Amino acid sequence: MLALAGLLTILAILAAILTKRLSPMVALAGIPMLALILLGDGMAIGEYASAGIITVAPMAAMFLFAIIFFGILADAGLFAPVVKAVIGASRNRPARITLGTALLTSIVHLDGSGATTFMIVIPALLPIYERARMDRRLLACVVGMAAGVGNMLPWGGPTIRAATALETPVMTLFAPLVPVYLFGFAAMLFISWWLGRRETSRIGKTEEADGFGLSLDSADQDVLPPIRWRYIVNVLTVVAVIAAMLTTWLPPAIAFLAGTIVALLVNHPDVTAQREAVEKHGPGAVMMVGILFAAGVFTGIMGGSGMLAALAEKGAGLLPEGAASSMPVIVAVLSMPLSLFFDPDSFYFSILPVLGGIAGHAGVDPLSIGRAAVLGQMTTGFPISPLTPATFLLIGLSRIELADHQRYSFFWLFLLTLLMTGAAILFGVILP
Template identity: 40%
Template sequence: MLALLGFATIVVFLFLIITKRLSVITALVIVPIIFGLLAGFNPKELGEMMLAGIKQVAPTGILLMFAVLYFATMLDAGLFDPVIAFIIRSVKGDPLKVILGTAILTMIVHLDGDGTATFMIVLSAFLPIYKQLKINRLILSGIVALSVGPLHLVPWSGTSARAISTLKSDAVHLFNPNIPAIAGGIVWVLFVAYIFGKRERKRLGILDFQYNHQENLSEAQRELRRPKLIWVNAIMTLALIVTLMKGWIPAPALFVIASMIALLVNYFKLADQQKVLKSHGTNIFMVSSMIFAAGIFSGILTGSKMIEAMATTLVSFIPENHASWLPTLTALTSMPASMLFTPDAYYFGVVPILSQTATQFGIDPLEIGRAALLGQMTVGFPLSPLTASTFLLIGLSEVDLGEHQKFVFKWAWGTTIVMTIVALLTGSLHI
């Protein structure tokens, strides 16, 4: 009975958010409460389950809030402006260099894990260049989409935050083992950019052009730039990343401290701090509040034993001699799954069942999380019609969604396949 109610909870949740009958945050709260009541639990019992779930995801919610704030502050302060200027100066009208430069800049900017911000920064810098040189704009949207993929596995991205909260883990155990796979994905994307670049250089040749990135900044953006603090910000960011990867300070506490220092160093005046907070406040609230709502969802499904019952049912259908392939199959199907599932539906609905099933076969459940992150709404999100940022990408690139998906799908899946192979070779995943 619990298994049936659990599957019903997942199906109704998926239906409501895919058909947009309810917002994700509303469905995460209302649906499990209703099915929890149907399962015979009283409001007090459900309340205790919800509170336990919220406590479990609280560190992840705090991490996400302040990580977004930190990198938003760095972007506003102009940390990446010298890199943008250098890349634009270096391309010199060569389509090959332009496309490789697009990939490199996208990866650097996407260290903040925010697809929307990355698309706006990179496309505003490079679209005029692509137009002037007459480079195929599908390559612009495609290479940007590919380049954010491996970097979207950073633990402060919304997708990774979902996986961390669902599996009740942390960045050290979920992100660090995937670092070699991420490196493999980066190499693959640069290889694809080289292929695209060679084709366009052969088609167009090398042309002369002049372009100034600073002229494209608004007055408000110029006011927040802090060019004199570039090296201070660079050192702070490098120290932050090293500390995060070494696990010297718990990630939530680390980002709270780092974001406050970044704000104080770059914007000593209260008015400037308020500008930064207000400009990014909506995005921070929407993502972090969803994580706490997800805590209620996972708290009820876990506390009611629904997930355990669903996993037991699935185990009965999986031949034991094939069970070891579960993480690998999860990885290989993760990128196409982005076309069918929103990150909320997949990480809060599918991953808990897969991870619990893996546990019953003696497989580390964190392998399911690592496998899922190799494609589902990481590599896959810039192609998915289920994410708003995809439409921002194609809109700013001035291309059609269908043409964009057709152009980049096989290359994106290639990224996941390459990362899966590296993950298997380096022990992040096992067969």
């Protein structure tokens, strides 16, 4: 009975989210509450939901402070000198242009927001691609690859969702993925460089092409702030926050909170300016934080009521003998294409807990399923997914059609997932 109730609850959530009948926050919290009432256990809603909310609170706090932190620093011009340096170093050679594009995107995407990244990077670099007669689809592809790999970082949406769904601290999930992320980052840079070399041949230019690069004019120079003490402090703050988090000296939420305090004091000494800075970037994080808390209600009710355990036990019993050990690899390989069919909330909060539960009952570490999922599901997969608004911002700013973008970029994004899957196997991250 519990297994059937769990299955119907998850299917109802999937249907509500994918058909856009309900918002993810309403579906994730409301449907499990209704299911519990129908099971005659409605009096336990408060207990189960509260337990789930307590579990996700640290991750919700981390996301909130990360968005505000990077938003303040972006407004302070943190990325402007980087844009200038990349433009200056990329002129004349397509391979340099694509490599510079990848590096710039990776730095700007530290805030974890695809929309912000696209709005900063694409307008800055599109004139260079057009002046060089380079394919605009290449620009979208390289930016998508860099942002996709960057989405694996612990404050990125997919990783936070995976940790929330599996009820584990985000750094516990991400720490073993660090070498895989670094490998994926290096592979992304190499592919970007190689695509630039290929573009050189396509446009019929030699390496010493006649100066088609775009230089910054005096107006551009005026817009970019000179290096001052505030900029140096901002850079050191970013380094300190990431180091404190990756070394587990501070919990991620506290690291970003401390960074936000420093960023506010350095860049907005006035109290009114501090309040305005928080109010400017806070709304962008509120919806995601609400979804995370709703997901906590979902996992709390599904776990506390026994529905998730019963469903996982039934699912494990249906697996062919020996098949469970291959689950992480299968999930990793399919993770990127699944981004075309499932938005991040429906996959991570509805499907991943079931997959993790099935793996656990079969003797496989559920966290290996979560790590496998973030190798592609809304990481390398999000830049071509029609289920994320950021994708349409990417193609709109690049002035290309979705179908053209998908045909051009799918292979390279999928290749990145396969390469990272191989690295994850080699490093023992998703297989013992």
